[in-house]
Structures are given as structure tokens and as C-alpha cells.
Amino acid sequence: MIRFENVGLRYGMGPEILKDVTFQLEPQSFQFLTGPSGAGKTSLIRLLFMSLRPTRGLIQVFGHDLSTIDKQKLPNLRRRIGVVFQDFRLLDHLTTYENVALPLRVAGKDESDYRSDVVELLKWVGLGERMHVMPPILSGGEKQRAAIARALITRPEVLLADEPTGNVDPPLARRLLRLFLELNKLGTSVVIATHDIALLEQVDARRMVLADGRLSVFE
Numbered sequence: 001m002i003r004f005e006n007v008g009l010r011y012g013m014g015p016e017i018l019k020d021v022t023f024q025l026e027p028q029s030f031q032f033l034t035g036p037s038g039a040g041k042t043s044l045i046r047l048l049f050m051s052l053r054p055t056r057g058l059i060q061v062f063g064h065d066l067s068t069i070d071k072q073k074l075p076n077l078r079r080r081i082g083v084v085f086q087d088f089r090l091l092d093h094l095t096t097y098e099n100v101a102l103p104l105r106v107a108g109k110d111e112s113d114y115r116s117d118v119v120e121l122l123k124w125v126g127l128g129e130r131m132h133v134m135p136p137i138l139s140g141g142e143k144q145r146a147a148i149a150r151a152l153i154t155r156p157e158v159l160l161a162d163e164p165t166g167n168v169d170p171p172l173a174r175r176l177l178r179l180f181l182e183l184n185k186l187g188t189s190v191v192i193a194t195h196d197i198a199l200l201e202q203v204d205a206r207r208m209v210l211a212d213g214r215l216s217v218f219e
């Protein structure tokens with residue numbers, strides 16, 4: 001569903017931080033993206049989400065070649081990909097419920113059609129009791145789960161999560177991992193960028209390892 005071929009990336013005139021990155025994301029697959037700090041995990045997530053353009057190489061997303069695609073089609077492709085950013089990006093003036101519902105509101109959906117879905121998802125991530133609270137009052141782990149719920153509300157085909165257990169204690173990290181595995185069983189392809197070794201050791205999943213700008217894939 002997503003294909004990278006010899007992708008290279010540099011910021012401005014800086015060094016090339018991703019070199020000849022080649023891989024495919026298969027439907028319903030589960031993989032970790034790992035590598036040392038600064039290796040380029042976040043940059044690769046941004047390329048996958050199409051919020052960054054490569055300096056060279058081919059990227060195909062759902063069959064569309066990004067170098068030739070009509071820019072107006074990008075929002076529709078992005079809607080098929082859910083992303084959880086490292087810094088959550090929740091809106092502080094909206095409640096947890098409103099934050100999670102936002103992608104649907106923006107897409108012009110009627111609240112009466114989605115209210116129960118949002119409530120159900122918030123319960124699924126363990127935020128049923130916190131849905132009317134504003135993000136500044138949420139704990140780090142609660143914010144994380146709100147961001148995950150917001151990424152999932154549109155039922156994306158791919159979920160990208162950048163260090164999703166970076167702000168939580170080990171029991172909650174395991175719970176979030178179970179949530180991602182459950183989501184994967186329901187059919188979503190999942191990419192988790194992390195350098196949390198404990199997390200990696202819990203699942204025998206595909207590993208995409210970045211080092212010195214190059215990607216190695218271990219099935």
C-alpha cells in the first residue's frame with residue numbers, strides 16, 4: 001500500500017539523513033521503526049504521512065506516485081493514514097471528546113452520526129471518564145491516548161505512531177502496545193517508531209532499523 005524506492009532526504013543544504021531507503025508497507029502488517037536518536041525515524045514518519053517531500057527517489061502511496069500526483073488529492077490520501085505525533089498536537093481549548101471528534105467535524109460529518117463512535121473509542125483507550133476534560137488537565141499518558149484516539153477515529157488503513165510510549169510508565173506502555181496489536185488484528189497496518197527496547201522485545205514483529213541514514217528490514 002506504500003512503497004519507497006531509493007528515497008533520499010536532506011534538510012536544506014545539510015547532509016543526506018536518509019539514503020536509498022527502500023521498503024514496502026503491506027496491508028494489515030505490523031512493524032517497528034527503530035534506530036538511535038537522530039537516525040531519522042521522525043523524518044521517515046513525516047515522509048510516510050506526506051508532510052515532507054523526499055529529495056530523491058520514488059514514493060507511492062495507495063498506488064499514487066507522489067512526485068506526479070495532483071496536490072489536491074493529498075488530503076484524501078492523508079485521511080487514510082492516522083498519525084500520532086511525538087508532541088500529541090492536541091488543541092488545548094477543546095475537550096478530549098472534541099479533539100478526537102475534530103477530524104470528523106472537519107470532514108463535514110454530522111455530530112449525531114459520530115457521537116457514539118467517539119465515545120466508544122474513548123472508552124476503548126481508557127478515557128471514558130476524561131472525555132469532557134481539556135488537554136492541559138490530562139496526564140502525559142492520557143494525552144497520548146487522546147492523540148491515539150484522534151488518529152484512529154477516521155478508521156485509517158495505516159497508523160503511524162512516533163514514540164507512542166515515550167511519556168508513559170511500563171504497564172501503560174504494554175497496554176498501548178496491546179491496543180496497537182488489537183487494531184492491527186482488525187486490519188490496520190501499524191508502524192511504531194520507537195527506541196524503547198522493552199517494547200520491541202514484547203512482540204516478534206517486523207523491524208525496520210535506521211542507522212547512518214540507511215534502512216535495514218528484518219522480517
Ligand SMILES: Nc1ncnc2c1ncn2[C@@H]1O[C@H](COP(=O)(O)OP(=O)(O)OP(=O)(O)O)[C@@H](O)[C@H]1O
Nearest residue numbers: 011014017035036037038039040041042043044195
Ligand atoms: N526540520 C529540520 N531541519 C533540519 N534538520 C532537521 C529537521 N528535522 C530533523 N532534522 C535533522 O535530521 C536528523 C534526523 O532527525 P529525526 O528527528 O528524523 O530523527 P529521530 O530518529 O526521529 O530522532 P529521535 O529519536 O531523537 O526523535 C537529525 O540530525 C535532525 O537534527
